[in-house]
Amino acid sequence: MTTLGTSMMTLAAEPIWNVGARMWFGDQASTFAPKSDSLFMFIFWVSTFFFLLIVGLMTVFVFKYRRIPGVPQQRSAAHNTPLELSWTFLPMLLLAVMFVWGFRDYMYMHVVPAGAEEIHFKARQWAWQAIYDNGASPTETTVVADMDVPIVPVPAGRPIKVLLDSEDVLHSFWVPDFRVKIDVMPNRYTTTWFEATSEFDSTFMDADGKEVPYKDHYLFCAEYCGDQHSQMAAIIRVMPAGDYEVAKAKLADIWNGPDGPKPLAEVGQILAMQKACFSCHTVDGSVGTGPSWLGIYGETERVRNSDGSMEDVVVDENYIRESIYVPAAKLVEGYPNQMVSYQGQINDRELGAIIAYIKSLNPQAADEAADGAADEAVQEEEAQ
Amino acid sequence: MTTIPADTAGAHGHDDHDAPYYASKGGFFVNVWDWMTTIDHKKIGVMYLFAVMAAFALGGAAAILVRLELFQPAVTVGGDTSGMWPFSTNLGYNKAFTLHGAVMVFLFIIPSIPAALGNFMLPLMLGAKDVAFPRLNLFSWYIYVIGSIFAIVSILLGGVDTGWTFYTPYSVSFDQYGRVIAMTLAVFILGFSSIFTGMNFVVTVHKLRAPGMGWFDMPLFIWAIYATAIIQVLATPVLGITVLLLTIENVFKIGIFNPMYGGDPVLYQHFFWFYSHPAVYIMILPGMGIMSELIAVHARKKIFGYKLVAFSSLGIAAISFIVWGHHMFTAQGELASAIFSGLTFLVAIPSAIKVFNWTATLYKGSIALTTPMVYALIFLFLFSIGGLTGLFLGSLSVDMHLHDTYFVVAHFHYVMMGGTVMAFLGGIHHWWPKMFGKMYNERWALFGAGLVFIGFNMTFFTQFFLGTLGMPRRYATYVDEFTTLHQISTIGSWILAAGMLIHLAVFVTSLFGGKKAPPNPWGGLSLEWEAASPPIEHNFHHEPVVRHGPYDFDDAVPPHTEPGEFPLPAPDGKAKH
Numbered sequence: 001m002t003t004l005g006t007s008m009m010t011l012a013a014e015p016i017w018n019v020g021a022r023m024w025f026g027d028q029a030s031t032f033a034p035k036s037d038s039l040f041m042f043i044f045w046v047s048t049f050f051f052l053l054i055v056g057l058m059t060v061f062v063f064k065y066r067r068i069p070g071v072p073q074q075r076s077a078a079h080n081t082p083l084e085l086s087w088t089f090l091p092m093l094l095l096a097v098m099f100v101w102g103f104r105d106y107m108y109m110h111v112v113p114a115g116a117e118e119i120h121f122k123a124r125q126w127a128w129q130a131i132y133d134n135g136a137s138p139t140e141t142t143v144v145a146d147m148d149v150p151i152v153p154v155p156a157g158r159p160i161k162v163l164l165d166s167e168d169v170l171h172s173f174w175v176p177d178f179r180v181k182i183d184v185m186p187n188r189y190t191t192t193w194f195e196a197t198s199e200f201d202s203t204f205m206d207a208d209g210k211e212v213p214y215k216d217h218y219l220f221c222a223e224y225c226g227d228q229h230s231q232m233a234a235i236i237r238v239m240p241a242g243d244y245e246v247a248k249a250k251l252a253d254i255w256n257g258p259d260g261p262k263p264l265a266e267v268g269q270i271l272a273m274q275k276a277c278f279s280c281h282t283v284d285g286s287v288g289t290g291p292s293w294l295g296i297y298g299e300t301e302r303v304r305n306s307d308g309s310m311e312d313v314v315v316d317e318n319y320i321r322e323s324i325y326v327p328a329a330k331l332v333e334g335y336p337n338q339m340v341s342y343q344g345q346i347n348d349r350e351l352g353a354i355i356a357y358i359k360s361l362n363p364q365a366a367d368e369a370a371d372g373a374a375d376e377a378v379q380e381e382e383a384q
Numbered sequence: 385m386t387t388i389p390a391d392t393a394g395a396h397g398h399d400d401h402d403a404p405y406y407a408s409k410g411g412f413f414v415n416v417w418d419w420m421t422t423i424d425h426k427k428i429g430v431m432y433l434f435a436v437m438a439a440f441a442l443g444g445a446a447a448i449l450v451r452l453e454l455f456q457p458a459v460t461v462g463g464d465t466s467g468m469w470p471f472s473t474n475l476g477y478n479k480a481f482t483l484h485g486a487v488m489v490f491l492f493i494i495p496s497i498p499a500a501l502g503n504f505m506l507p508l509m510l511g512a513k514d515v516a517f518p519r520l521n522l523f524s525w526y527i528y529v530i531g532s533i534f535a536i537v538s539i540l541l542g543g544v545d546t547g548w549t550f551y552t553p554y555s556v557s558f559d560q561y562g563r564v565i566a567m568t569l570a571v572f573i574l575g576f577s578s579i580f581t582g583m584n585f586v587v588t589v590h591k592l593r594a595p596g597m598g599w600f601d602m603p604l605f606i607w608a609i610y611a612t613a614i615i616q617v618l619a620t621p622v623l624g625i626t627v628l629l630l631t632i633e634n635v636f637k638i639g640i641f642n643p644m645y646g647g648d649p650v651l652y653q654h655f656f657w658f659y660s661h662p663a664v665y666i667m668i669l670p671g672m673g674i675m676s677e678l679i680a681v682h683a684r685k686k687i688f689g690y691k692l693v694a695f696s697s698l699g700i701a702a703i704s705f706i707v708w709g710h711h712m713f714t715a716q717g718e719l720a721s722a723i724f725s726g727l728t729f730l731v732a733i734p735s736a737i738k739v740f741n742w743t744a745t746l747y748k749g750s751i752a753l754t755t756p757m758v759y760a761l762i763f764l765f766l767f768s769i770g771g772l773t774g775l776f777l778g779s780l781s782v783d784m785h786l787h788d789t790y791f792v793v794a795h796f797h798y799v800m801m802g803g804t805v806m807a808f809l810g811g812i813h814h815w816w817p818k819m820f821g822k823m824y825n826e827r828w829a830l831f832g833a834g835l836v837f838i839g840f841n842m843t844f845f846t847q848f849f850l851g852t853l854g855m856p857r858r859y860a861t862y863v864d865e866f867t868t869l870h871q872i873s874t875i876g877s878w879i880l881a882a883g884m885l886i887h888l889a890v891f892v893t894s895l896f897g898g899k900k901a902p903p904n905p906w907g908g909l910s911l912e913w914e915a916a917s918p919p920i921e922h923n924f925h926h927e928p929v930v931r932h933g934p935y936d937f938d939d940a941v942p943p944h945t946e947p948g949e950f951p952l953p954a955p956d957g958k959a960k961h
Contacts, residue, residue, distance in 0.1 A: 024849065024852040024853075025852055025853070026853055026854060032781075032784075035781060036781045036782055036784060036785050039779055039781055039782050040776060040782045040785075040852070043775050043776050043779065043782070044776075046775075047772035047773070047775060047776075050768070050772060051768050051769065051772060054739060054740075054743050054764065054768050055764070055765055055768065057743050057746075058743055058746060058761060058764055058765075061743070061746035061747055061749065061751070062746065062751050062753070062761065065683070065746065065747070065748055065749045065750065065751050066751050066752075066753070067684075067750045067751055067752040071750075073684060073748075073749075073750040073937070073938075074748040075748070075938045076685070076747055076748035076938075078686040078687075078688060078689075078690065078938075079688060079689040079690070079691070079692070080688075080689075083744075084689045084692050084737070084740075084741070087736070087737065087740045088692075088733060088737055091732070091733065091736050092733060095729040095730075095732060095733070095775070096729070098729065098775060098778070098779050099725055099726050099729050099778075099779070101779070101781070102725060102778075102779030102780040102781045102782060102783075103722050103725060103780050103781075104781075105780070105781030106718070106721070106722075106725075106780035106781045106784065107718065108781075109781065109784060110718050144863060145457070145458070145861045145862065145863060146458055146861065168553070169553050169554040170551060170553070170554065170649055172714060172787075172788060174788075174856065176785070176853070176854030177854070179784060179785040180784060180785075181714050181784050181785065181787055181788070182714055182784075183714045183715040185643075185649060185650070185715075186553060186643045186644075186649070187643035187648060187649070218854065218863065220854070220856050221856070222714075222787065222788040222789070222856045222857070223551075223788060224478075224546075224547050224551065224554070224857070224858040225554060226478070226545070226554055227473075227474045227475050227478065227545070228474055229474075229478070229858060229859065229860075230474065230856075230858070230859035230860045230861045230862065231474075231861060
């Protein structure tokens with residue numbers, strides 16, 4: 001009885017034209033999704049009607065009035081003003097309905113509700129970095145389209161304002177299950193918002209041993225942004241608001257673990273993921289858009305200076321620092337001038353951690369170079 | 385039909401009044417020089433036809449490679465890092481789809497119908513000897529060739545991976561070694577070719593109509609070409625300005641579109657679509673014009689509501705200038721989006737009118753299922769889907785989801801390929817006997833059309849689902865969920881290609897062994913059917929006089945007339961056999 005009552009209520013709440021929506025769409029995981037889909041399905045059925053009308057009439061006419069040798073052709077009127085006026089103006093009414101309906105829901109999606117929590121998404125070639133209001137960024141990753149992408153926890157049932165900007169070229173923020181899309185620009189902030197629905201299909205165990213329900217949704221880049229455009233993804237992980245708060249708080253301090261400060265190299269690895277270093281630099285020796293970091297520290301590389309001359313340099317702390325802040329100054333031979341400067345994006349403390357991480361990828365050279373670097377540091381101090 | 389006596393073949397064409405326009409003028413080099421310096425609109429039209437066909441083959445080959453790469457979710461073959469081959473790297477794929485888009489848009493579809501069929505047919509249908517400015521016509525062909533050379537140079541330098549839209553800042557911020565400049569320069573030069581052709585046609589329609597031919601006695605193909613020409617003349621300069629600014633920014637590092645120098649990337653999008661949206665109608669309007677010819681002649685019926693169809697062409701041309709912002713619903717402000725969404729719905733009306741009128745024309749017709757007619761029916765089927773799916777994209781809230789997805793890819797392929805290319809194929813079959821004086825094999829052509837129809841729908845209908853389910857455009861790799869739909873689409877592309885190859889074979893066999901074509905194989909009433917097949921160099925022996933409208937089948941044709949035995953009111957009063 002209850003089931004029947006519920007399903008009847010669902011039927012009553014669901015407009016008739018929504019029939020068939022499952023054929024077209026994946027999850028409706030935001031409050032906006034049913035609105036967008038409802039108009040889609042309305043237009044779908046209107047279109048289906050007109051398509052069947054035209055193709056149906058066409059088929060009937062082609063069959064009925066096919067040319068048969070010896071059968072004289074019939075005469076017919078060459079125009080009919082009332083008929084032509086009606087198929088000019090009646091569709092206009094339908095189109096007006098679609099326009100107003102689409103505009104209304106578009107405004108719903110563009111006006112951020114007051115008090116919405118803000119999550120800043122930074123787009124770079126080719127990764128997303130979410131920054132929460134406590135300054136934290138996701139540290140966990142998973143594999144989408146052969147690429148390690150961040151898992152971004154978001155709360156269910158609470159409006160989230162999405163603030164977006166780009167470090168380099170145009171990108172576009174799209175979560176298909178939310179039906180939300182907005183372009184991301186290098187010279188201005190854009191905003192949108194969403195409220196995820198409380199639908200979960202999996203659970204994970206958090207640090208305190210509590211089972212947390214969640215559901216994952218893809219975040220794709222929808223505006224072409226170059227080489228690895230199709231791998232610029234992230235996972236939006238919707239979980240109950242309380243668990244989200246716990247997860248967010250845990251991300252706040254990447255420098256310290258439960259047992260005190262983390263090793264610098266470990267922090268560097270997290271930072272390298274957050275800053276999208278891995279979209280170009282592999283750590284397994286395979287060739288990417290930039291040189292692989294595996295064993296690069298302490299090696300001698302042939303580089304092209306910004307004036308075009310060639311030179312051999314040893315990859316040491318100073319070379320790494322320069323390559324992060326002024327990437328075009330000394331390009332490793334054979335690699336394009338593709339990287340943007342991270343000046344202002346990575347501070348001194350973070351830089352130290354990333355250098356420590358790169359060093360850790362060639363432990364032998366790191367040990368050997370330790371003395372030399374110490375000497376240099378002493379010399380520099382003396383010079384000052 | 386007169387044939388060329390062998391002994392006069394070497395004489396000057398002017399002396400031989402019955403020789404076909406392509407009659408040999410002498411030895412090989414004499415003929416090459418003759419074609420290269422010809423100001424005959426028919427020869428220029430044929431040269432354009434071969435050029436755009438070559439471009440179509442190049443763009444089509446790129447499309448097949450793109451689809452092949454998408455057969456698997458990942459970039460399939462590793463090892464090669466040169467980026468020249470679509471299967472080995474993301475970069476290779478990105479270059480392949482850019483090549484496909486740029487070649488198809490700028491080298492093929494914009495010049496396809498107006499420059500090839502339009503050049504050949506427009507003066508014939510008007511009853512004129514040539515276009516108004518024959519030398520300008522030849523000039524525009526050479527500009528087209530020069531522009532194409534720049535495009536090919538850009539490809540030979542390594543190709544560009546910006547997409548055919550060249551969106552800033554991506555197209556100006558990274559090392560492209562001058563290839564973007566070469567490609568945009570190609571677009572700039574090709575634009576002039578388009579402008580000159582448009583100017584030529586506008587003047588021709590105004591000044592060179594046969595005596596007795598009023599504006600509403602013109603075939604609807606002329607109306608469509610006229611509306612197209614107006615857009616070409618008015619919109620193309622903006623494209624020229626845009627790519628010029630892009631090049632200036634690229635070379636001199638002046639901030640226009642690139643935020644790195646203080647420019648604005650959205651400004652580029654406004655500039656680009658201010659041309660490229662009207663350009664969509666440069667692409668589709670001539671196809672609509674061909675549709676009217678095909679339906680009228682092969683159903684032997686006056687186009688239902690001729691004036692409404694003619695004015696809807698002009699209506700489309702006018703509204704096309706004020707809807708460009710619907711390409712930027714996710715980039716521009718709310719007010720702009722609202723205005724452009726409303727205007728976009730407005731442009732749906734004239735297109736819908738045409739579809740209704742073509743359908744109504746079939747009523748009580750005498751419908752022959754020739755290849756041109758079958759292509760007209762395919763056009764109605766596919767263009768209806770293409771047009772109606774535009775409504776989803778014009779609705780703001782729905783477009784938030786569908787923007788930049790495979791739904792958009794499917795939509796514009798249904799309009800551009802399902803519309804323009806199908807009309808082009810129908811038009812080529814329709815006028816093939818007139819252009820080359822040879823009939824083609826109807827049965828094989830129909831078989832090819834069937835394959836094209838099936839292959840097209842398999843390739844592109846699947847992409848509507850890919851779009852709504854969450855597949856973005858221009859993706860070299862994708863998540864596993866989309867594999868099945870992508871594979872159906874790729875297999876469809878092979879069937880589509882097979883259909884195209886059959887058409888190619890049918891045309892080649894027709895050229896070398898086709899049956900001789902009568903002057904009027906379909907029983908058309910517009911003036912091109914009064915010329916010989918193929919036409920003589922000056923088109924008509926005497927200036928034709930219009931005695932009936934182009935579609936007066938009910939009044940001008942006695943019942944029981946078979947095509948081929950149409951009474952041809954020849955200008956000199958003698959009926960030709």
